[in-house]
Amino acid sequence: MFNKPLLEFTDKGIYCAKGKFYIDPWQPVDDAVITHAHSDHAYAGHKRYLAHHLSREVLKYRLGEDIRLQTVEYGEKVMKNGVEISMFPAGHVIGSAQIRVESQGEVWVVSGDYKVEDDGVCTPFEPVSCHHFISECTFGLPIYKWKPQVDLFNEVNAWWKNNLAQGLATVIVGYSLGKAQRILQNLDLGNGKIYTHGVIENTNEALRRNGIQLQPTKRITQATSKEEIRKGIVIAPPSAVGTPWMRKFQPYSFGYCSGWMALRGAKRRRAADRGFILSDHADWDGLVSAIDATGCEKVYLTHGYTASFARYLTEIGFDAHEVHTLYGGEEEGAPPQPSPEGRELDDANINIANQKVSPSGGDLEGAVDLGGATI
Amino acid sequence: MKAFAQLFTALDETNKTNEKVKALKDYFMRVPDTDKMHMLALFTGRSPKRQINATQFRLWAMEASHIPAWLFEESYHVVGDLAETVALLLPDHEYSSSKTLTEWMAEIVALNNLPEVEKRDWLTRSWAALDRQERFVFNKILTGSFRVGVSQNLVIKALADVSGLDAATITHRLMGNWMPATYQFEELVHTDTAIEDVSRPYPFFLAYPVQETSTVQKTPEELQNLLGDAGEWQAEWKWDGIRAQLIKRDGQIFIWSRGEDLATDKFPELHPFMQQWPDGTVVDGEILSFKEGLPLPFAILQTRIGRKTLTKKVLEEGPVALIAYDCLEYDGEDIRYKTQTERRGLLEGLQHTTPYPEVFRISELIEFDSWAQLSQIREQSRAMVAEGIMLKRKNAHYQVGRRRGDWWKWKIDPLSIDAVMVYAQKGHGRRADLYTDYTFAVWDGDKLVPFAKAYSGLTDTEINKVDAFVKRNTLEKFGPVRTVKPELVFEIGFEGIQKSTRHKSGVALRFPRILRWRHDKPKDEADTIETLKAFLGEGPI
16 A cells, blocks of 8 residues: 655645644645744634644634634644644744654654744743654755844843933834744833834733733834833834834834844845844754754755755755745745745735734735835 | 944944944044054055955855855855855854954955965964954955945045045045055145145046936926026037046156046057146046047947057057046146136147147037027937037036036936846845846847846836746746746846847847836837847947
């Protein structure tokens, strides 16, 4: 009998034929196991969802209260048609998980997105031994090496303080799930209060409903005065850059948080006053060490600089392969990836069924706005 | 080096003029004078001679960063800048160095006589002592590609604020072939017109365009509104050559090109008439290839500029002449304060007495009574092998740099053709990792023949759209170049066209650029090679 691999790559997503479920599918399916709540991994329209406990409220907020969602703890085992599914921390954003799939002694792990540095906000990444590792490699080139986040947030807080001294408002831009919370947890409240864009505050509220403790934040409304804001700091999603919403804080200094800020060209395209190299993805060394730690026999690379990273891994002794997926829209401001087809998400893939996400919302910025934002 | 790297970063991080000036002033206040001169040299394009070539630099960078050559190249294609790629790839620095910019520059110059191994050791040691920010700037200096996102005007403004001198004086004193090793900051900012360098040119006065875009023509009424009465203006043809300043002082002659390169040796034909000039003469004009009284295509001049030695053949094929249009120094006096008309009078006097009127020419004035008449005359530009018309206010003095108001260029429309994009390549700098450099083709029967490369003319939004198209429609990859599904049509503008044996299409264009994206045109309706060739002979080239 033909022996199918436990997981395969289909045009709907990563599929387990034996267990009859998909992992992060981008087409509607019956059973979807979700690594994390970013829009390029958690699509609407599936019949049943399985995710980590801490993704519960954000998924419901993003995909609708009525989704059929089962949540689990890290390490907890779920059986589906004889296949064992369990989740392990990916360290990407709150609630993010690597999906471990086991059947008859064969173990596959799907990383989703991950980073190896402990950001103090989400459960730190944990390497999981496996035979087959399906990994992202958003920053899979050796030019990407992150500084420890403590250094980075010292810079952010110093910049904020300096803006306060100059009477400038401070606007810091980062993706609404993940980056925003990481920023807000590391801001020095001694400087002032934290104000948030509606989209970010909605996510914060969802996380708080989920039992996550976050520093106090204040949602910006019509009633929030410009003077008040100038004494604090604003956290805004990338989609707010260059909008009238943001212009009303003028004069301001605006900082952009993204791994792409490592490159001068990308930084200049963004036209931000400050570019902070802050990413929720593993850098080059992080990727290599994470893959090595799995002890895997085969690596599959889903998104990022897949071709060069696969070649490098092969040269250092891994059996590495590129695979084709639709992931990779969330790291905002991303230069489109150099895969031959260049599959960025386009409008057709965007789910805007959830009316709570305002049109100016920060959910899909990475996918639709490729560097066009300037002030 | 730390202060210099911080300055560079501060300038890089802001788009605001006053913040840039502040960063520059802070720098001038905190570094020693010799560092100031090195900084000014670097900021005004006076980089030291390259001591480590690109091949060595790449190779040693690969060794120091322990990565294979192909991965280095992949990284380079994403970053789009060699100095930055290397700064990012090297391992973290081991210790830090407090050497000043002056000390570093001295070490770089001293590499000249060192054997290769020692150069490599020096480079590896240097990298280990510099953090990422310093390394980037250091690499830029070392590879001779140091450029900074700040105009010379801002540097001069900051320097003027710090020294109390006026900007025009500083601009002038920063001209010429000074070296930071021999030019003291004290001399630069001394309030007297102290020690003068005989070769020093004046800052060029540059014209502003009458119309920013070529699609909408200015009407005579609009010119009247913009410029006032036609009678207040002098008009000349706008020549397409090399802008140059010719100096005779102390029995020596100097020819400076607009890029502030000393090019005296490149134009021996001009020496005899310059030798005839009295000492203390400076003339501004355009160097063109001339044969039998007519300008030759710019391409001919271009091939000449590229040569290290000028053979007899080259001199015969593309002899040059000067079309003079202004006089800046007369009888040893700086006469830039005189009116256009007065200066013109002195220039004409100088030119009338020359025994070499064939090579020392004067830009003839165009007679006209009204803007309407001049508009008509402008239509003959191509026949005159000119790019259009120059307008100069009769009572204006000669100014510094590009200034609105008294000198205008009124160029003719470019020639244009609708072409299909067939190849794409990633850009550099701000456009690194985006497909921004395109090759265009026209139809030859049912085949597309590439004929021009262009990389400017689109907005950022359009570039993003084309970039996405390229990524989704790549047919083949050749190194950094992608063959793209022929589909997108663009209107390509160019200044001239010439037969070429080096190009497949048989033609070479001058200044090709994208005028607009023709969303309305399907690829089948793009132009043909016949249409393109029909432009041959419609100079200037």
